[in-house]
Amino acid sequence: MNFQFVLDNLAALTVTGLTQGSIYALVALGYTLVYGVLRLINFAHSEVFMIGTFTTTIIWAALGFGVGAAAPSTLGVLGLILAAVLAAGAASGATALVVERVAYRPLRKRNAPPLIFLISAIGASVALMEAAGAITNRQPRGMPSLVFPKVQFSIFGADVTNLQLGIIFSALLMWVGLDTFINRSRLGRGVRAVAQNPEVAALMGVNKDRVIMLIFILGGAMAGAASVLYDVKVGLTTYSVGFLIGIKAFTAAVLGGIGNLRGALLGGLLLGVVENYGAGVFGNQWMDVVAFLVLVVVLLFRPNGLLGESLGRARA
Amino acid sequence: MLEVDNVTIRFGGVVALDGVDFVVREGEILGLIGPNGAGKTTCFNAITGVAKPTKGAIRFNGESVAGRKRYKITRLGIARTFQNIRLFPEMTALENVLVGADARHKTSVVGALLRVYRVPVKRHELAEVTATGGLARLAQQARRTGQRFFGLSRHTLEERAARAKATELLRLVGIDVRAGELARNLSYGEQRRLEIARALATEPGLLCLDEPAAGFNPAEKEELLALIRKIRDTGVTVLLIEHDMRLVMGVTDRIVVMEFGKKIAEGTPAEVRENPKVIAAYLGVPADAA
Amino acid sequence: MNALLESARRADERRAKAAIGIRDRWSSLPRPWRIAVLIAFIALLYSLPGLDIPLITTPDTDFTSVLFLCAVYVLVAVGLNVVIGLAGLLDLGYIGFYAVGAYTVAILGSPNSPVVVKYPWIVCVPIAIAVAMLSGVILGWPTLRLRGDYLAIVTLGFGEIIRVFALNSDITNGNRGINAVPTPSEADWPSWMTWFPTIHEGRPVFSVSSVIGFYWLALTVVIICMLGVRRLERSRVGRSWLAIREDEEAAELMGVPTFKYKLWAFAIGAALGGLSGALFFSKQTFINAQGFDLFTSILWVAAVVIGGAGNQLGVAVGAILLAYLPERFREFTDYRLLIFGVALIVMTIFRPQGLLPSRRRTVELEDRAKEAPVA
Numbered sequence: 001m002n003f004q005f006v007l008d009n010l011a012a013l014t015v016t017g018l019t020q021g022s023i024y025a026l027v028a029l030g031y032t033l034v035y036g037v038l039r040l041i042n043f044a045h046s047e048v049f050m051i052g053t054f055t056t057t058i059i060w061a062a063l064g065f066g067v068g069a070a071a072p073s074t075l076g077v078l079g080l081i082l083a084a085v086l087a088a089g090a091a092s093g094a095t096a097l098v099v100e101r102v103a104y105r106p107l108r109k110r111n112a113p114p115l116i117f118l119i120s121a122i123g124a125s126v127a128l129m130e131a132a133g134a135i136t137n138r139q140p141r142g143m144p145s146l147v148f149p150k151v152q153f154s155i156f157g158a159d160v161t162n163l164q165l166g167i168i169f170s171a172l173l174m175w176v177g178l179d180t181f182i183n184r185s186r187l188g189r190g191v192r193a194v195a196q197n198p199e200v201a202a203l204m205g206v207n208k209d210r211v212i213m214l215i216f217i218l219g220g221a222m223a224g225a226a227s228v229l230y231d232v233k234v235g236l237t238t239y240s241v242g243f244l245i246g247i248k249a250f251t252a253a254v255l256g257g258i259g260n261l262r263g264a265l266l267g268g269l270l271l272g273v274v275e276n277y278g279a280g281v282f283g284n285q286w287m288d289v290v291a292f293l294v295l296v297v298v299l300l301f302r303p304n305g306l307l308g309e310s311l312g313r314a315r316a
Numbered sequence: 317m318l319e320v321d322n323v324t325i326r327f328g329g330v331v332a333l334d335g336v337d338f339v340v341r342e343g344e345i346l347g348l349i350g351p352n353g354a355g356k357t358t359c360f361n362a363i364t365g366v367a368k369p370t371k372g373a374i375r376f377n378g379e380s381v382a383g384r385k386r387y388k389i390t391r392l393g394i395a396r397t398f399q400n401i402r403l404f405p406e407m408t409a410l411e412n413v414l415v416g417a418d419a420r421h422k423t424s425v426v427g428a429l430l431r432v433y434r435v436p437v438k439r440h441e442l443a444e445v446t447a448t449g450g451l452a453r454l455a456q457q458a459r460r461t462g463q464r465f466f467g468l469s470r471h472t473l474e475e476r477a478a479r480a481k482a483t484e485l486l487r488l489v490g491i492d493v494r495a496g497e498l499a500r501n502l503s504y505g506e507q508r509r510l511e512i513a514r515a516l517a518t519e520p521g522l523l524c525l526d527e528p529a530a531g532f533n534p535a536e537k538e539e540l541l542a543l544i545r546k547i548r549d550t551g552v553t554v555l556l557i558e559h560d561m562r563l564v565m566g567v568t569d570r571i572v573v574m575e576f577g578k579k580i581a582e583g584t585p586a587e588v589r590e591n592p593k594v595i596a597a598y599l600g601v602p603a604d605a606a
Numbered sequence: 607m608n609a610l611l612e613s614a615r616r617a618d619e620r621r622a623k624a625a626i627g628i629r630d631r632w633s634s635l636p637r638p639w640r641i642a643v644l645i646a647f648i649a650l651l652y653s654l655p656g657l658d659i660p661l662i663t664t665p666d667t668d669f670t671s672v673l674f675l676c677a678v679y680v681l682v683a684v685g686l687n688v689v690i691g692l693a694g695l696l697d698l699g700y701i702g703f704y705a706v707g708a709y710t711v712a713i714l715g716s717p718n719s720p721v722v723v724k725y726p727w728i729v730c731v732p733i734a735i736a737v738a739m740l741s742g743v744i745l746g747w748p749t750l751r752l753r754g755d756y757l758a759i760v761t762l763g764f765g766e767i768i769r770v771f772a773l774n775s776d777i778t779n780g781n782r783g784i785n786a787v788p789t790p791s792e793a794d795w796p797s798w799m800t801w802f803p804t805i806h807e808g809r810p811v812f813s814v815s816s817v818i819g820f821y822w823l824a825l826t827v828v829i830i831c832m833l834g835v836r837r838l839e840r841s842r843v844g845r846s847w848l849a850i851r852e853d854e855e856a857a858e859l860m861g862v863p864t865f866k867y868k869l870w871a872f873a874i875g876a877a878l879g880g881l882s883g884a885l886f887f888s889k890q891t892f893i894n895a896q897g898f899d900l901f902t903s904i905l906w907v908a909a910v911v912i913g914g915a916g917n918q919l920g921v922a923v924g925a926i927l928l929a930y931l932p933e934r935f936r937e938f939t940d941y942r943l944l945i946f947g948v949a950l951i952v953m954t955i956f957r958p959q960g961l962l963p964s965r966r967r968t969v970e971l972e973d974r975a976k977e978a979p980v981a
Contacts, residue, residue: 041755106955115696116954118758119911122904123950130944243901247762254759285774292763299756300748364859390861404852407845415849418842419861425870428841429834451638471841518861 006280011158013276019164019233021272022171026226027249028256028264029178030096030219036195036259037215040114043121044099046246047128048220051095052088052227053237054132057143059087065144077146081228089224096220097213099124105209133239140238147232167229174225175265178218182261187214195259244288251295257305266306271295317342317553318394318522323362323372325355332358334577335372340522345544345554347564347585350574351597356557357399359574360524363555364396365389376522391419395520397511399527399557405500409491409510412499413482416517421478423471431469439464485513489543505536509543516547523547524555529563541567561598565589573597618956651825655818656803666936670804670817676929677824678886683910683925684831684918685878690907691915692844693871694851695750696758699765700879701903702745703738706768707880708887709778710734715788720777727788731884738880739873746872750865765900773895783894787887789813790823812888820889827885831878832918838874839918847871905946912953913961923961 006013027049034042065072065080072080103124107117149161182188193201194211202208230245231237248271256267271291278290298306318340325333333355340346348356361367363374365386374381381389395416404412427433442460447453486492489509494502502510508528515523525544529537537560544567548554558564564571565585573581573588575597581588588594632640655670663669682704689697713719715730725733749760772778789812797807804818811819838844846867849857858864887893905928913924932942 035755039755041758103951103954112954115690115694115911115915118696119908120951120954122908123947123954125947126943127947127951130941130947134940134944247759247766247900250759251763254756258755283774285770289767289770292760292767295763296749296760299752299760303752303756366855366859385863386858387861387863390859396859398856402853402856404849404856406852407848411845411848414842415845415857415862416860418845421842423842425838425843425867425874428843429837431837447636449636449638452636455638455641475841514860 002281002283006277009158009280010277011156013280014273015155015158015160015164017273017276018269019167019272020276021252021269022168023226023229023233023245023268024249024252024271025265025268026171026174026222026229027245028253028268029175029222029261031250031253032256032258032261032264033191033215033219035253037191037212038104038108040104040117041121041250042096042099042216042219043118043246044103044124044128045096045219045223045249046242047125047132048092048096048099048242049223049227049230049245049249050129050132050237050239050242052092052224053231053241054136054141055088055091055224056084056228056231057141057237059084060143060146065146072146080146081232084228084231085225088228089221092224092227093217093220095128096216096223099128100212100216129239129242136239138239140236142236143231145235163233167233170225170229174222175261178222179261181218187211191215248288248291251291254305255295255298257307260305260307263305263307270306317377318363318555319373319375320359320363321373321375323359323369323374325358325362325367326370331577332367333362333369336574336577336579338572338579338582340553340555341570342521343548343551343553344569345548345556345567347568347571348555348557348574349559349561349564349571350580352559353576354574355577356574357526358577360396360526360555360557363524364394387419390518390520393519393521394524395515395518395522396524397508397515397526397528399530401504401507401511403499403507403510403514406498408496408498409486409502409506409513410479410482410495412510413485413513413517414478416514417478417481419518421474423474427469428471431471433470434467435470435473436467437463482513482517485516486510488516488546489513490539504531508532512543512547516552520552522553522555524557526557527559528556529558529560537563615956622957648829652822653802655821664930664933664936667933668817670821672930672933674817674821674824674889675886675933676926677821677828678882679906679909679925679929680922681824681828681831681878681882681885682906683913683921684828684835685875685882686906686910687915687918687921688835688838688847688871688878689875690910691917691921692839692847692851693868694754694847695868695871696754696907697761697872697875698758698907699761699763699768699900699903700875700906701898701900702761702765702768703742703876703879704883704886705772705898706741706876706883707734707738708883708893709772709784710737710880711884712784712787712887712893713777716784716786718779718786719784720779725788727790727888730788731881734884735877735880738883739877741880742873742876743869745876746869750868750872762900762903765898765903769895769898769900772898778895781894781896783892785892787891787893789888789891790819795819814889814891817889820885824885827881831881832922835874835918843867843870908946908950912950920961 027045030045030048031042034040034045060066060080063080063083099121103120104117107120147163147166149163151159152162152165153160182191190201190206190211191214193204193206194208198208201211230241249268252267252271253264254267255271256263256265271294274294275287275291278294279287282290320336320338323333323336324331336355336359338346348359350356358367362369363381365381365384369382376389376392376394379392381392381394384392404415407415423433442463443456445453445456445460447456483492483495486495489512491502491506491509491513494506499507499510508530512523512525512528528544529540532540541563544554544556556564556568568585570583571581571585571588572579573591573594580593580597581591583591635643654673664672682700685703686697686700689695689700711727711730711734713721714723714725714733715727717724745761745764749757752760773781778784789810791812793811794808795805795811799805800807802818804816809816812823813819846857846862846864849860849862850864850867854864906925909924909928910921911924912927913922914920932939935942938945
């Protein structure tokens with residue numbers, strides 16, 4: 001155990017934790033949206049993320065930014081990221097929608113018990129993961145570094161790079177966009193209505209199926225955006241990349257209070273930071289253990305997560 | 317038997333019960349009536365441990381209910397039904413009642429697994445040898461001899477007694493022919509009756525019925541009244557929440573009237589009927605004007 | 607396409623009807639007959655390694671080893687069924703208990719573990735069961751008060767924690783693992799057993815090269831455990847579990863100490879998981895953190911639900927399919943999980959009640975089917 005190390009590098013660990021956590025937070029939004037409306041753990045969401053990471057490499061390669069390509073100009077970087085976010089968002093959103101159509105909707109029509117939904121979700125997850133594994137021959141796929149980390153400024157002795165800054169800022173931007181959409185737009189109001197009370201919402205003329213499609217697309221798009229950030233940060237992806245990130249993101253969602261958009265953000269960032277501290281104290285290999293222990297402890301004291309559950313009352 | 321002593325319950329800023337005070341006497345049928353939202357079900361929830369009183373005490377046979385686990389309150393002798401039926405839908409009617417009966421059983425998990433706690437049985441209590449075929453007869457005889465020497469496990473004895481009791485209760489509420497049917501397949505009326513049978517199986521001293529006649533037609537209501545009287549005659553005290561004034565008047569010994577979380581009247585049906593506050597509460601006229 | 611789906615659905619309905627018909631006929635048989643048939647069936651199970659049945663035997667792997675794996679998986683499924691099928695608690699990290707059981711035997715029984723004791727197998731296994739059970743109680747005590755959905759993620763975390771611990775701790779030798787995990791007995795086959803094919807006098811009963819002893823041991827354990835769980839199922843314990851699964855609050859108000867019974871379900875499930883881990887790694891004789899991944903754990907849950915949660919025979923079938931099919935069809939190694947995933951989705955759409963539903967579920971789903979056209 002190495003508390004001194006953590007104390008000495010608190011700021012640096014916090015910054016790296018926030019970076020990792022903002023990716024968790026974006027993925028967590030997908031879990032939270034679906035859970036808030038359907039009370040369903042969308043197990044296949046991790047694969048939605050995975051599809052995004054591959055889409056990013058494909059679209060970059062198509063735009064001439066393959067392995068071995070030189071680092072593009074600043075404008076080029078922005079263009080590539082924008083293209084990747086659009087493509088990965090679209091691909092992930094489409095994947096999420098397909099999962100909903102194929103794996104969940106038939107069960108919903110039949111009013112199946114919750115356990116069955118979970119199994120179907122596991123099936124979809126395994127099928128997507130293995131399909132990707134078969135296509136890529138289970139080989140990881142690398143990509144050139146898009147952004148070379150360059151220290152921008154220091155805060156409390158921690159160097160903050162442009163990469164970290166960009167990731168955190170992009171994640172916050174996406175989150176604000178989603179939160180505004182859910183809370184201010186007409187479609188978002190429909191989502192909140194269904195989350196609060198499906199029967200009443202139906203009486204008020206909200207089309208539940210449309211709302212469900214919407215949340216899967218939105219959640220998928222957020223995962224797609226997260227996958228771009230992940231690719232930029234890590235520079236490597238593989239068919240099983242979604243599993244651990246998915247579990248972490250779900251943990252983050254529960255930590256903050258599942259069904260609650262702010263909870264997903266808070267939970268994600270907190271999880272990233274705390275597991276980084278934990279890794280500092282106990283060593284990297286114990287990172288996941290720390291993450292789960294934090295979750296258990298939080299749930300014991302706040303059984304509904306830090307901010308409580310409720311998509312419907314997210315504004316309150 | 318049951319004393320509800322100055323009980324107040326607040327949910328956040330809302331006062332659901334405000335200093336409610338009443339007593340249920342042994343052997344009577346007490347009606348608890350009032351308009352919607354008067355706090356009747358909250359009152360039930362407080363008695364059965366679902367809601368915790370903010371202030372005041374509830375005593376059953378002198379023992380405080382507060383702070384007790386819900387299943388322990390049930391074992392103390394208070395059973396209830398639910399306004400919105402809550403059976404175990406994928407268990408049979410008989411099994412539903414058996415769950416209630418289990419409240420009085422002593423078999424432990426290890427006991428159910430190993431069945432080593434044996435109780436000696438008398439010869440006439442042993443199962444008859446009924447089979448005529450050679451092998452089957454031999455098997456039954458061997459079983460009988462085994463029981464003669466080793467007795468029966470407590471599990472077996474309790475199970476037998478419980479089945480007999482459950483069948484008896486199903487007959488009492490009039491759905492014994494449906495014993496093997498899944499609860500979810502029973503009709504609405506049958507489900508309401510099954511709830512009563514399940515509650516009775518816990519051998520309560522006090523039975524709390526939460527709008528048992530909701531959704532019944534007049535003939536069914538009449539039958540229910542007879543059933544409630546029959547239950548009282550077996551020595552069970554009944555606390556009855558009811559919306560339908562006529563029904564309550566017909567069956568109860570005394571009535572407590574609630575409005576806006578407060579008790580506004582108490583007395584015999586005749587007294588309550590004449591009470592101006594009650595008339596006002598039900599007809600929506602201010603008390604002074606009536 | 608739709609016509610094809612429709613005909614598949616109808617064929618499946620017929621299969622299910624037939625299964626139910628067999629079950630009804632079965633339960634109407636007189637008891638001695640049932641026992642006789644059951645004994646014959648069990649005898650068949652014991653003699654499977656000696657019968658060289660075409661099509662069933664696995665061409666690429668030792669058939670007896672596959673049978674052993676099936677038996678272990680059935681034991682896993684029986685334990686998991688108590689937790690998921692009966693008590694309705696979603697445990698996604700069941701593999702953690704399996705690992706705890708396996709490691710306990712390895713650590714206490716192997717001379718090469720960091721703990722320098724060497725207890726015989728027969729001492730290690732009860733300790734392993736107890737330790738697994740204890741870990742179930744320790745995990746369950748705080749978490750069983752949580753809502754059901756959260757239990758899933760917390761158990762998942764538990765499974766991962768155990769794996770990471772096994773990988774990084776000194777007591778488990780980290781990734782180097784522990785070899786020389788004790789076998790049940792050092793005895794050799796006696797001469798009077800040589801009538802059975804593949805058994806040779808003087809060879810050890812429990813050896814990696816001839817797994818028949820392990821298979822028979824595992825099969826025996828499975829039968830005992832299934833009978834035990836059946837006893838619980840048909841007592842107040844099983845009733846309480848079902849009531850909790852159906853409506854926890856109502857159960858509590860009907861006098862069921864819900865927390866206590868949930869904890870028992872968890873503990874019994876954990877004990878069976880620990881036992882199966884101990885059995886499996888006694889045959890492997892080598893253990894490291896590989897093979898305790900959460901993915902396997904999730905596949906187990908899937909096997910239980912596919913087979914028909916709540917029905918012991920059903921979950922056994924699910925477990926056997928999960929263990930057997932990949933071994934039988936090795937040539938599809940690359941695609942087997944893909945096929946499995948698709949099969950899961952198709953399954954849930956066509957037969958959400960599992961291959962062999964519990965009696966209750968059958969009736970219920972027929973009802974739902976009848977209600978569907980109305981709604």
